[in-house]
Amino acid sequence: MSRFFATGSDSESEESSSADEITPKTSGPNFRQSLLLSDDEEDTKRVVRSAKDKRFEELTNLIKTIRNAMKIRDMAKCLEEFDQLCRAFLKSKTIVDKEGVPPFYIRLLADLEDYLNQLWEDKEGKKKMNKNNAKSLSSLRQKIRKYNRDYETEIAAYKENPQESADEEEEKEAEESGSSSGSSDDEEEGGEGMTAKNFLKKEAVPEANKFLKGAKGSGDEASSSDDEDDEDWGEDSEDSGSSSSEDGEGKSSSLACRFLKKTQEGEKGLDKKREQRKKKQKKERLEEEAEEEAGEEGEGGWEKVKGGVPLVKPKMFAKGTEINTTVVVKKLNEILQARGKKGTDRAAQIELLHLLAGISGEHNLGQGILVKIKFNIIASLYDYNPNLAAFMKADMWKKCLECIDELLDILFENSNIFIGENIAEDSENLAIIESQPFRVRGCILTLVERMDEEFTKIMQNTDPHSQEYVDNLKDEGHVCGIIDRLLSYLETKGSTEEVCRIYLRRIMHTYYKFDYKAHRRSLGLVAETKSEQDQEESEGEDSAVIMDRLCKFIYAKDRTDRIRTCAILCHIYHHALHSRWYQARDLMLMSHLQDNIQHADPPVQILYNRTMVQLGICAFRQGMIKDAHNALLDIQSSGRAKELLGQGLLMRNMQERNAEQEKIEKRRQVPFHMHINLELLECVYLVSAMLLEIPYMAAHEFDARRRMISKQFHHQLRVGERQPLLGPPESMREHVVAASKAMKMGDWRTCHSFIINEKMNSKVWDLFPETQCVREMLVRKIQEESLRTYLFTYSSVYDSISMGTLSEMFELELAMVHSIISKMIINEELMASLDQPTQTVVMHRTEPTSLQNMALQLAEKLGGLVENNERVFDLKQGVYGGYFNRDQKGSYQQKQGGYQRENRGGYQQRQGGYRGGDGQRGGGYQGGYRGGYQGGNRDGNQGGNRDGNQGGYQGGYRGGYQGGNRDGNRDGNQGGNRDGNQGGYQGGYKGGYQGGYQGGYQRGGGGGGGYGGYRNHQNRDQSNY
């Protein structure tokens, strides 16, 4: 097309302008409207014509088009028209059977075949043809060959006597000239009035398929064509009843343009003829143009034949129609039928529905019908965006809110309206009948839920740092208002299920908001200004009370698992947000959500993750460092906190996530105003990890099997170590790393200054509502943990140390120091005893030195080595079973004499057993052998080496070692490895970590495991208190 635009002829500029005016996808309606326009002619006399005439006329029209196309060598057009012709011919089969094959039909077939053959021969011409045409030509040729076989005799007869129908042809020619003169008339009138032209054109072109001939000049045919249409589209009866004079101005003009274009096509045809004589080159170009346009026309024609979607009339009812409920309902259904179909103008539909609502309002048809229409308006508003990912436009959104508001108004005012999904279409009661309530099908709850989702979508799609976001966010109040209204409506009228759903919506809009007023009230502050006081009074209950009421209702009444789960999570979140740690924790533990959350759908999992994070942060604020760390571990250790919390997508390559998935994930994102600050989260996590890990590291400095409590933290430490030049810390992480280093040395003052300073305050600590409490708690924790670290690190240097000195050093009360040291002694972390009278700690100095530690490690490693070696040997024995003759060996041993027997009796016995079993090489033998071996060796070797403190530990270790290592499973090894004190915790850690890595949002068993361990720990802690 662009090629033609470039030429810049008049017709083309018109074309483009018309293209602008015509709304896309409206070709159908336009056609319909064009019919309406012709209703003026309704009054003119109608002539009844025979079926034969009608059919034949249709045929002749098609033939005419084909001949025209033949003249301009437009094969594509030819093919299309020929197909139509065949179909039309089939349709008129009955008539043809009666009357015989009409001669003009045969003539066309013969001519067409000749023509095609001729074209086919013309190789050069064929080359010049564009691809489309050439393709059409070959397919048409094949088709006509096949087709003509049925009519061979007739065609042969015709070829014998072509003159027979010459007179007919003459007739046609005359008609043709008439048509051309008619169209030229049109051109002349063109300047006078659009509508006139429209009218003429409308007849000329849309019906062109049927008759392009001049016949259209007469009113008869116009009406006949109308009749035809009436037949084809039975529903149009109403349309014809309405008058077209009401047609919208814009539409008529656009129509005009559209038809004008077509007129010009005809015009062009004439032009072409003239020019043909003058310039050959130009002719070719125009030919192409004509072809193109013919193609377009063909498309139009195609649509017509197919029939458009059921269409909408601009005018609802014919004049004088009595407007009553049934009519309106009928109309409504008619409009709705177009819903969802291709080519329906959705904006126009919404307009129509509004209009209908207006009409029904005018005529006082009652609230029932109004409600029904409103339902449909809102539904069509939602439908406006066909794409699920796209969000509503601002104006649509406003309209939607208004509509729902109005709907709610109506529902509140009229208590006699029943609505529900379960009311069947036919049992609706829309008309005003005294003593009978309205019954309307539809679910307001669904609409409101959808509205809420749309709101989320809008928020997701707005740039969170723009003013627009703020503006959009202001609508949240409105949304909440609607939800509240619906809530109070449903509380009186809805089923429990519905109430649960709307309660959840309400909860979803409440749980993440911090209730500052309640907070202030709880602090005992009185609002400073009067207006604030007023506001407080009007605020009503605390959000906590609301949450409690709503959630408890859901817990009691809900039968779908999902709503309850969400409600619980939101409730926990809300508790955690308001520092009600014990309630939050108990609810989390009671719900057992951590066990089965991996089966939930991703949005719920995201909510779960959010809740866990909030819980962890809450624990941190309360000074429960271990709990905080455990709760945050899952999320943080994966390194994908952002993704797990639904706060953004990580950059990943396309292999892992295709466009479709990305869209889905984008839809899951939490709107910005609900985000949890990731830096705060990380800082809380790292600081808790520091408080746990640094003393642990100091305590287990020489332990080869030392486990990391937090991989993430260690990673940060390593990153810090790798810095070639250590400047003053800049980022939050650097601060924590620097603080950790200070703490390692037991230097709590430096540590304190790194954790709590201006930068960190502004970045992190000030984000808490109770900043001061948190900071005080932190200082205290730093002092305590630094003291522990100090004792671990330097206890070997001291013989005894005064608690008073320690209390001075760490600025802790003496009692506190006493309690910390006592705890360490009880837990056997510190080998010391307290000397009461002098208030000193006396070190026992039983800790193994680093060299001793090393030797122990080496012994263990050698044990492993020996065992591995044994296995090689076992295998060898198995493979080369006959390699060693048993008797030979035995005799060899006997030769060794008494020395061996005395000294290594136990061993030899074992060897003996081993040999005995060797023949079969059964599993039992292996186990026995190894067990025995290990038992003997280890016990003798190491049991004595270690003091009683580590004895129990060893037992555990060996068990795990044997079990795990045999299976080649390291994890088992580690599990058994740990002493009871750490078992629960570490198990949780491991599980959580792995889970986090494996599942996407589904942290799977890991999550559960993580919290499982955490729970164990909790119990222990409590018992400690």
Add this chain to the structure above:
Amino acid sequence: SFAFTWVQFNGENCLNKDTKTNLQDGLKVVLKIIKHYQEEGQGSEVVQGVLLGLVVEDRLEITNCFPFPQHTEDDADFDEVQYQMEMMRSLRHVNIDHLHVGWYQSTFYGSFVSRALLDSQFSYQHAIEESVVLIYDPIKTAQGSLSLKAYRLTPELMEICKEKDFTPEALKKANIGFEHMFEEVPIVIKNSHLISVLMWELEDKSTVADKHELLNLSSSNHLEKSLQLLMDRVDDMSQDIVKYNTYSRNLSKQQQQKHQYVQRRQQENAQRQTRGEAALAEEDITKLFKPPQPPPRMDTLLIAGQINNYCQNVKEFTSQNLGKLFMAEALQGHNS
């Protein structure tokens, strides 16, 4: 006035202590090596250099050396061979022995048995038969006793290296263990009389404190380090064993499969014969069952050698220390 001597004839080494040479100072070589490490070696970093000298009768006399310059990856175009040639040419100009007879390397707590050493010593020994590698232990030296050892690869190991076949079978066939990988060649340091005289004089003048450096009791650091290194090697060893274990397990499994397969084949063929059908064509069994890749055993061997080395070190060290401790105890008792 000169140093090192030893002999080598077809792998049989004997030391001829009586041989005297009137060549330049032997102390020079030792001091040069020590200086080289002092200047460039840091911690576990290793310094290397070239030994120059000549074979005299049944001894190898080392009369001079020069270091390989330390070079970073930045100057990649540095050509070591070129440098050596240049250096030797210059030395010849000043009439110094310029025959290449080996190389030296410093070591960190006795860890030198490595693949790199094996490879380079092999190439040396391959090209210049009399080549030795001199291992200098700076840490031991710093403690008061010069530690300098000369090694050569045994002829068996040379054979294996030539074949480049480190499979378990090949090593078994060669019957080579970690004990037989290297042979130590005795070293004798000879100085000119003038230097000996100077040494005497210096010893006379030195204070008592300098002399008793040897009696230092703080030993745990050294021991710890040795243990640490030993542990690392043991870990490596364990890993290698596990690898070997998997290999032999796979091998035996496959052996079994192969066996089963052959048996089945035979049974089938027997059945076919009874039915009078033609026997199935013999297929290439080796193709069906590709034997698993055997793990190279040379590394294990080297690790074993290294472990042995560490053990010797520790043993030596502890026995010395125990002696010192007893001595110290006796002194304590005497004083009190």
